[in-house]
Amino acid sequence: MNKHGDAAETVVFARADASCAAREWAEAQAGVRVVSGEPEAEDSPVLLLDGGGLALMGNGQLLRGDFQKLLPRTIPNKLNGELLVKAAKLKNVPGPLTAVDATAGLGEDAFLLAAAGFDVRLYERDRVIALLLGDALRRSLEDPALAPISERMTLFAEDSVAALPALETPPDVIVLDPMFPARQKSALIKKKFQLLQQLERPCADEEALLNAALAARPLRIVVKRPLKGPYLAGQKPAYSLEGKSIRYDCIVVPRDGAQG
């Protein structure tokens, strides 16, 4: 793979068990070249297409987007207890509610919001992460249990700092979760997370991200932070919801006649 997304071409190695649909999807992605066969031993992670879909391979790990594992959390009384859903739900606003996940990653937060009924636009600026997310969405649309949820998710492989101020219709909610230091405990998750971290750049300009979100004029901005982490760009929220290790800071943006 040419080094993580910025150069013109991203190589995907397709194993023999990759489905035709997956291969066609990968070939249709801008800037992607699909090569049959196994990657040679590489120092840096490579993209691999196999029977399970698109994966990032490195550190002896395969990392792929996986919405299936989130299904147990979408059972209604569990979902309504999700801190993110509590932070994002708006009262007295006619539905369907709309959300933008401006830092989509592998789309897990966006999937929970879509399960809670939001129409979600997902922005992911890293090309490799956006490909992994795009493939997870492709697979989920083929799965009858996931499709009713993922049909409400639309991916844009773009930088949200540029895209948000240009949105024609203000979304109801914007979620921001720029990278912060690793929070997972298990050694296995840590290894996979490290693989992802090789691609993610730490948020260099928190103010630009927050200002872009404000420029899109949502009713609420929900910022995911480590429990003891500082406020994004130093912006004090209206209130916060706290979990065991995560905190959601809720910034309320007044808009005519509606309540954030």
Ligand SMILES: C[S@@+](CC[C@H](N)C(=O)[O-])C[C@H]1O[C@@H](n2cnc3c(N)ncnc32)[C@H](O)[C@@H]1O
């Ligand atoms: C911590 S991860 C988000 C994880 C996500 N909340 C989830 O549930 O899977 C942060 C992601 O935001 C992306 N990102 C950061 N700044 C961005 C921007 N300005 N536009 C689009 N994506 C951005 C990074 O590339 C990274 O994939």
